[in-house]
Amino acid sequence: MPERVTTVEQYVEKVGPHLMHETYRVDDLPGRLLGLGCKTCGGEWRISIKDFKATGDIAVYEPAAKKFLPEEEKKK
Numbered sequence: 001m002p003e004r005v006t007t008v009e010q011y012v013e014k015v016g017p018h019l020m021h022e023t024y025r026v027d028d029l030p031g032r033l034l035g036l037g038c039k040t041c042g043g044e045w046r047i048s049i050k051d052f053k054a055t056g057d058i059a060v061y062e063p064a065a066k067k068f069l070p071e072e073e074k075k076k
C-alpha cells in the first residue's frame, strides 16, 4: 500500500525529491485519493483529495513542487 499523508506540505516533501525520477500515478479515484509512485526508488505516496484541497490545493502544491524541478522547468 502507498504511504498515506494528510497535508499538501507532507505530500510535496515525499514526492518532491522524486519528480525528476521515473514516476507514475497511483491515483485511486473510487477512493478519492491522489498519488504518485517512483519507479527509480520504489516508493508510493497518497493523499486524499479532501485533505489535498483542505490543506492548500494546487496553490500550495505548485510553488512547493517547483523547488524540486530544474531551472528550465520553472520557466514553463
Ligand SMILES: [Zn+2]
Residues within 6 Å of the ligand: 017, 018, 021, 022, 038, 039, 040, 041, 042
Ligand atoms: Zn525516486
